[in-house]
Amino acid sequence: MSIWTSLDHINILPLLGTTMGFGRLPAMVSPWLENGALTSYLERRGDILTTMEKFALLGDVAAGLQYLHSQSVVHGDLSGPNVLIDDNGRACICDFSLSTLLTELGGSTLETSVPRAGTLRWTAPELLELEVPEDEKNPPRSVPTPKSDVYSFGRIMLQILTGKIPYYYYTREPQVIHAMSQGRTPRTPSEDLVTDHQWAFMQRCWAPINTERPSGEEIVEFARHELVVTTASEFNDIEGKDVEEKAEDELPPAPGGPGDTHTGTHPRGPKDEGKDVEEKDEGEHPPTPGSPEDTHRDTHSQGPKDDEGKNVEEDELPSESSWLRNILEVSLPPRSRVN
Incomplete structure (x- = not known):
């Protein structure tokens, strides 16, 4: 239990104490x-979470799991309920390394290393002892490892992106165990949910134990x-929509449309009792831009000015991409957020 109390990470649920x-x-x-x-x-909010929010959750779980492994702690039962x-909206890993905690309290490592009911859908197959051991009298012990945690992380990733538990189409756990014993991984989700x-990457997490699975890093x-890719994509979608709406607002009204109060009313100029009225003399025309008579010349024709009236170079103006960089700096989970 001292192991849990010594852990200090924003994505690890802290242990406050014990009670009887x-x-x-x-x-x-x-x-x-x-x-x-x-x-x-996810059952309540999975349908309204953005892809960016989903990967923020996944980043929390990844950061917490990497921290555990860096402290030589194996969770052993990483799952949706845990x-x-x-x-x-931040994810925190809890109820980890249960076998280690129970061993300190006098339990058996062999007995407590087996995942509890309700979490089998996330469990690495090597922990379920699906194959009959060669020596049935002295079967090998199934001990959780960092590799088995990574396998479970792949299941967590599938759950977060799809909003459904692994093997959701099986209502009973014996069906799940049978599928896993046959080497069947969860069905491939649609491309609009998982690329x-x-x-x-999930398939790499679920690779056989004797092959290489991804590390915590x-x-x-x-x-x-x-998270970076999805944030940039969603930002571009929002920016493109704003530009499109702005362009539509600035379009001139269609000829003869509701907003057109001039087109078609006097196609040949104003009339006086049915006769054309001569245009005003040239002297009555507005002054030519830049002429001495032009007292209303556009003060911004040479670009924006600073406080002293000097021209500001275009690359000195704030860029919309700086907003994206600020978002990413806030959104990205740090590599190891240890208080």
Whole structure:
């Protein structure tokens, strides 16, 4: 339990203490997060979350998991129910390294390393002992590893992007176990939810244990990259829409349309009792721009001015892209947000 109390990271739910009266073992006390677990949060808000917000959540989980591994801590049961969302929409990993905690309290590592009911959909197959061991009398122990955590992260990624739990089309866990024993991963989601690039990364997370799965650093970098890409894409969509609407507002009214109060009324000029009226003398015309008579010359014809009336170069003007850079600096999860 001292391991949990020593952890200090913005994406790790802190342990405040313990209490008795909730069973034979001490109960652990942590802050209450109003938005609850990731699974229920996505059920309520999954349809309205933007892609940028989804990758911000994924970046939180990646950063928290990388921090655990940097502290030589393996979660062992990373799943939708074990990721909580705070009031600001930030994801925090909780209930981690349960086997280590229970071992300190006198439990068995072998017994507690098996994922609990309800989290099998996120569990790496090597922890489920789906194959019959060669030595049935002395079967090998299934111990969680950083690789098994990365496998579960791939399932979390699928859940966040689609809003549905892994194998959502199976209502009973024996069906899930059977599918996993046959080597069947979750069905490929539609491209509007998950791109080919993102799906390929999930497949790497779900690679067999004897092959290389991404490291904690890789999952953080992937989440950062996807957040940058989606933020830029959504910014461009908003900017393009604003420009299009602005252009439509500035278009002249269509000839004869509701906003056209001059076109078609006097096609040949003003009339006086049915006869054409001669145009005004040239002397009555507005002065030519730049002439001595032009007392209303546009003071901005040579570009914007500063406070002293000097011209301001175009590259000194604020750029809309600077707003995007500010957004990314705020949105990106730091590599290791340790207080």
